[in-house]
Amino acid sequence: MDRGVDASRARKLTSARANRLPTWFRVAVAAPPAVFLTLFYVWPFATLVVRGLSGPDALDVLSRQRTWEVLWFTTWQAAASTALTVLVGLAPAWATARYEFPGRRLLLSTLTAVFVLPTVVIGAAMIAVLPADLERSVWAILAAHVVFNLAVVVRTVGTTWAVIPTDLEHAARTLGATPWRTFRLVTLPVLMPAIAAAASIVFLFTFTSFGVVRVLGGARHATLEVEVWRRATQLGDIAGASTLALLQLLALAAVVMWGSAVQRRTATTLDGHADRRTRPTGRLRWQVGSAAALCALIVAVPLLALVERSFWQGDRYSLAGWRSLGNNEIRPGLQLGIDPLGALWRSITTAAWATVFALCIGTVAVIAISTLGRRSGKVLDTGLMLPLGTSAVTIGFGMLITFDRDPVDWRSSWWLVPVGHALVATPFVVRNSMAVVRSQPIDQRHAAATLGAAPLRAWASTTLPALRRPLATGAGLAAAISLGEFGATSFLSRSGAETLPIAIDRLLGRTGRLFQAQAFALSTILAVATIVLVVAIDAGGDRARRS
Amino acid sequence: MLDVREASVSFDGTPVLDHVSLTVDRGETLALLGPSGSGKSTLLRVIAGIVVPDSGTVVLDGCDITAMPTHRRSVGMVFQDEQLFPHLSVGDNVAFGLKVAGVGSAERRRRAGELLEDAGLGGFADRSVGNLSGGERKRVALARSLAPNPTVLLLDEPLTGLDRALHDRLAPELAALLRRRGTTAIWVTHDRSEAASVASRTIELIAPAAAPAAAPAALGQTIESAHTES
Numbered sequence: 001m002d003r004g005v006d007a008s009r010a011r012k013l014t015s016a017r018a019n020r021l022p023t024w025f026r027v028a029v030a031a032p033p034a035v036f037l038t039l040f041y042v043w044p045f046a047t048l049v050v051r052g053l054s055g056p057d058a059l060d061v062l063s064r065q066r067t068w069e070v071l072w073f074t075t076w077q078a079a080a081s082t083a084l085t086v087l088v089g090l091a092p093a094w095a096t097a098r099y100e101f102p103g104r105r106l107l108l109s110t111l112t113a114v115f116v117l118p119t120v121v122i123g124a125a126m127i128a129v130l131p132a133d134l135e136r137s138v139w140a141i142l143a144a145h146v147v148f149n150l151a152v153v154v155r156t157v158g159t160t161w162a163v164i165p166t167d168l169e170h171a172a173r174t175l176g177a178t179p180w181r182t183f184r185l186v187t188l189p190v191l192m193p194a195i196a197a198a199a200s201i202v203f204l205f206t207f208t209s210f211g212v213v214r215v216l217g218g219a220r221h222a223t224l225e226v227e228v229w230r231r232a233t234q235l236g237d238i239a240g241a242s243t244l245a246l247l248q249l250l251a252l253a254a255v256v257m258w259g260s261a262v263q264r265r266t267a268t269t270l271d272g273h274a275d276r277r278t279r280p281t282g283r284l285r286w287q288v289g290s291a292a293a294l295c296a297l298i299v300a301v302p303l304l305a306l307v308e309r310s311f312w313q314g315d316r317y318s319l320a321g322w323r324s325l326g327n328n329e330i331r332p333g334l335q336l337g338i339d340p341l342g343a344l345w346r347s348i349t350t351a352a353w354a355t356v357f358a359l360c361i362g363t364v365a366v367i368a369i370s371t372l373g374r375r376s377g378k379v380l381d382t383g384l385m386l387p388l389g390t391s392a393v394t395i396g397f398g399m400l401i402t403f404d405r406d407p408v409d410w411r412s413s414w415w416l417v418p419v420g421h422a423l424v425a426t427p428f429v430v431r432n433s434m435a436v437v438r439s440q441p442i443d444q445r446h447a448a449a450t451l452g453a454a455p456l457r458a459w460a461s462t463t464l465p466a467l468r469r470p471l472a473t474g475a476g477l478a479a480a481i482s483l484g485e486f487g488a489t490s491f492l493s494r495s496g497a498e499t500l501p502i503a504i505d506r507l508l509g510r511t512g513r514l515f516q517a518q519a520f521a522l523s524t525i526l527a528v529a530t531i532v533l534v535v536a537i538d539a540g541g542d543r544a545r546r547s
Numbered sequence: 548m549l550d551v552r553e554a555s556v557s558f559d560g561t562p563v564l565d566h567v568s569l570t571v572d573r574g575e576t577l578a579l580l581g582p583s584g585s586g587k588s589t590l591l592r593v594i595a596g597i598v599v600p601d602s603g604t605v606v607l608d609g610c611d612i613t614a615m616p617t618h619r620r621s622v623g624m625v626f627q628d629e630q631l632f633p634h635l636s637v638g639d640n641v642a643f644g645l646k647v648a649g650v651g652s653a654e655r656r657r658r659a660g661e662l663l664e665d666a667g668l669g670g671f672a673d674r675s676v677g678n679l680s681g682g683e684r685k686r687v688a689l690a691r692s693l694a695p696n697p698t699v700l701l702l703d704e705p706l707t708g709l710d711r712a713l714h715d716r717l718a719p720e721l722a723a724l725l726r727r728r729g730t731t732a733i734w735v736t737h738d739r740s741e742a743a744s745v746a747s748r749t750i751e752l753i754a755p756a757a758a759p760a761a762a763p764a765a766l767g768q769t770i771e772s773a774h775t776e777s
Contacts, residue, residue: 167628168630170626171630171632172643174697189632
């Protein structure tokens, strides 16, 4: 109540005309992000829609049997992956939410680390861990999706599980319910909203799965995303690919609406606070221990296998895979065509540029959103979030078919890939910083103003310093996203200029122990780099929270 | 009929119950009085089988039930914060015990309706538990725990947290409901006048650290106070 009054009073105060920032300044900061968004997102997206709807091609694509086979595979593999992930995730969610045990935090951070790993790395890890006859099968895809998304279920469901009072279950027991019926009739229904939320996120991720399916699906299995890529880049069927991309968008919208409907329907309110986590005793110790151990095995073994396989040469361990990274000659005079170390270097420079772009656009956008009026600020804010809701494949594809003719033939420009990455990463930079800007007390600016600072000066001396930390976090995220980005890059990178994920995918596609070992070595490097970045971001966030 | 003999419980080395014994006769309502931290709730949990005692036994109708799982004991419990099932309607909450006992759905509905009527909540069956008042929640919790006809009913501070007027109205009402049904009950409270108004007998529990000096050896931690007629 009081806060509401305060907020409305604050709004009146800031809208006092004399205290506003100068108009030229507001236009100057709003223009760059708006132009960036229009040029690299809205225009390619419009091109995609026009191409996808135009001519008889659209109907032709819809009448092909292959299209419906792909849609069917996309849907059922996503449903199966989701069901499996929920099934596997429930026990560790219970163990980590209810009980305190050694390694609990390590387990949760490992899950999160795996969740942020590049899709290609997960694909490579599955090839490393599975026997040869399973490594390009549906099973490999499902397993990869479970490993990848386990964190979503364990975290989301665990958070709710932690606030279900144990006495709610005790109440059921005193009414005569067996432990199983207590779970079935009380715990599970109360968890249902959280399970539905986790499931719809996992379904969304697996429905749009691209990297994992590219690496593990072989020629037989394709999701809509992979099929768009195959049509566009392998078969040169741009119109067909555009139609499929639109079909994908429609399906995605349906999935999102279904997800939020399910969550609304099952929402129940839980009163009460979280019980303290207890140390398990007696028989519970075994149950909690095995749930945690199983979960740890599922996520850790593929990654360990990845490292192990990078040293494996078919009959013995050797450093050959790692040693040959800098040398793309298979034997004297015979070039491989993929330069692993070159790819590593290109990934680093691409990530650096993508971070610079995302940071510049993001910072200016944050300034613009916080200084524009409420309505236009909201439009810019929402607009910059759009790429987050569009799959990277759609973004890359749209850019590919838009920037292919003069005067905007930018396909061979070095900056096109980093710009694509920046488009995906900017929402994270903006989200992170806006939270900080919004939580800033407006009185700070008024205090500066009463001390004689002009509006621009008052704003610069209060808001800019507060942005430093969230921008640093945003930069870390942008770098991590760029390092692992595979969807958009698949369309935009030129051969001979591969980034790490592209190089890994191509190396895995070749036969020969050395190539496989090289791919595993590069995956290890990429995994370590991503984890280091994410840990650094986490540590920064922790320090900020403590101070 | 219910006998707790020399029950001891400690959590992480801290004694919570120290050789507590108590007896309840069939059909009587026993008030269990004591300051917070004296182990009243823990004693109820030992009787319900939610907490396993380190030593001592719980005997119900001549049967040692110390190791019996909660759901087979026929010991009902009204929790301090009710613990109504948030995903079920009022009627389904009350009928829960009947459902897990295998009672058919029409019969469940009828009996739940009767119990609600008896608790002064006629016509509440289809309401959501989310928008009940504090007093209504207590009545639903009591009706729910009575539905499967427990041999013993445990009430853990059932009226704590209600305002004075509601408390004074509800106390005799719940006590009358228990008497009408002839339920054997242990009613935990820290309010001496509440204990006197609802129970035929009062036992006081003292915090375990003070127990050896204050309590007669035979009773361990408990002191039995004078019988009250009500």
